[in-house]
Amino acid sequence: MLLSRTVSRLFAKDIAIDLGTSNTLLFESLNGIVASEASVISIDRRLHGKNPVIEVGKQAKNMLGKVAGPIIAVQPIQYGVIKDFMAVSYMVSALINRYCMRGIFSKPRIVFTVASDFLETEKESIRESIFALGIAAEVFFLEKSLASALGADMIVTAPMGNMIIDVGGGKTEVAIVSLGGIVYSVSLPIGGMYFDDEITRMIRSKYSLMIGCQTAEEIKKHFAAAIFSKKNSVNIPVKGRDQSSGNPRMAYVTSYDICQSLEMLISRLAEEVRFCLETISAELVSDIAKHGIFLTGGGSLIRYLDKYIERVVGVSVIRVKDPMCGTILGAGKIVENLEELQEFLCL
Numbered sequence: 001m002l003l004s005r006t007v008s009r010l011f012a013k014d015i016a017i018d019l020g021t022s023n024t025l026l027f028e029s030l031n032g033i034v035a036s037e038a039s040v041i042s043i044d045r046r047l048h049g050k051n052p053v054i055e056v057g058k059q060a061k062n063m064l065g066k067v068a069g070p071i072i073a074v075q076p077i078q079y080g081v082i083k084d085f086m087a088v089s090y091m092v093s094a095l096i097n098r099y100c101m102r103g104i105f106s107k108p109r110i111v112f113t114v115a116s117d118f119l120e121t122e123k124e125s126i127r128e129s130i131f132a133l134g135i136a137a138e139v140f141f142l143e144k145s146l147a148s149a150l151g152a153d154m155i156v157t158a159p160m161g162n163m164i165i166d167v168g169g170g171k172t173e174v175a176i177v178s179l180g181g182i183v184y185s186v187s188l189p190i191g192g193m194y195f196d197d198e199i200t201r202m203i204r205s206k207y208s209l210m211i212g213c214q215t216a217e218e219i220k221k222h223f224a225a226a227i228f229s230k231k232n233s234v235n236i237p238v239k240g241r242d243q244s245s246g247n248p249r250m251a252y253v254t255s256y257d258i259c260q261s262l263e264m265l266i267s268r269l270a271e272e273v274r275f276c277l278e279t280i281s282a283e284l285v286s287d288i289a290k291h292g293i294f295l296t297g298g299g300s301l302i303r304y305l306d307k308y309i310e311r312v313v314g315v316s317v318i319r320v321k322d323p324m325c326g327t328i329l330g331a332g333k334i335v336e337n338l339e340e341l342q343e344f345l346c347l
């Protein structure tokens with residue numbers, strides 16, 4: 001027992017990392033999910049050549065919009081696209097140092113989940129910046145939709161179509177997985193941040209009140225629904241800044257208005273799913289109709305989103321048990337067994 005614990009300290013464990021627009025999750029082999037943090041980093045720009053990281057995750061998120069001068073708080077992944085590879089690597093490095101066991105004799109192998117439209121050049125940039133910081137022994141990539149399908153316990157290796165919709169912070173990926181690969185995928189500019197933007201815009205135009213993005217996100221999490229129900233109708237007290245006077249003011253925003261503000265994005269999402277089902281072969285459609293469509297990602301927590309899509313496409317929609325963790329749990333299955341499951345990875 002003591003010997004095995006000592007040996008485990010000598011060699012680093014493999015790590016899966018789900019880099020999301022809103023959240024970054026880490027899974028360490030044998031230990032499971034060890035971190036779930038906001039994808040935000042604050043940096044001191046004066047520290048050239050030295051480690052410039054001040055904070056990562058939730059603490060850095062609290063600094064957004066509140067720091068000035070040489071200190072900046074940034075979201076290095078925006079609307080699903082990595083905008084700053086070095087900042088991502090610093091963020092990853094800080095999270096690994098904080099949450100993972102350090103090996104004395106080896107560095108971890110890291111599996112990153114990436115969107116289906118992630119380019120070769122982007123993979124190279126990730127590799128370069130990760131190796132530049134000396135964080136990993138090897139770097140692999142796994143398509144997010146495949147990871148989400150594994151996380152939802154789908155049998156992905158059979159010749160059988162499974163549809164998974166991942167509503168993330170900055171985009172929605174609709175994919176069909178069969179025979180261990182992705183046979184169809186589309187990435188849509190719809191997601192949690194777009195919902196927040198719509199809520200912000202509606203409150204500004206209808207209530208002449210300006211609110212920040214964190215307020216909009218809180219309103220969404222508590223009151224947004226894809227289908228309005230009179231039974232749950234409430235007036236929500238919202239604090240913001242009056243658009244004309246600039247003074248602080250409170251308004252009572254109706255939950256009906258919140259639902260209405262999201263209607264266009266949600267109906268577009270459902271229409272895209274319907275379009276996808278019209279495009280693919282009849283065999284795949286019949287597989288999907290048999291097992292249902294799986295819904296994952298934090299954005300899928302909007303109340304009744306599953307029911308809304310179900311009504312539009314006429315196929316049952318199942319929200320996975322833990323939508324915020326679906327992708328990392330699937331990627332975790334791969335790192336638990338990296339030697340045998342390398343076929344799922346893209347280099």
Ligand code: ADP
Binds near residue numbers: 170217221300324
């Ligand atoms: P990503 O993988 O792109 O980082 P996540 O799957 O972590 O995205 O989902 C993050 C999004 O989920 C955020 O926009 C967040 O506001 C949203 N979200 C989290 N909880 C809820 C909820 N209860 N209702 C609606 N949206 C939610």
Ligand code: MG
Binds near residue numbers: 018021166169
């Ligand atoms: Mg995600």
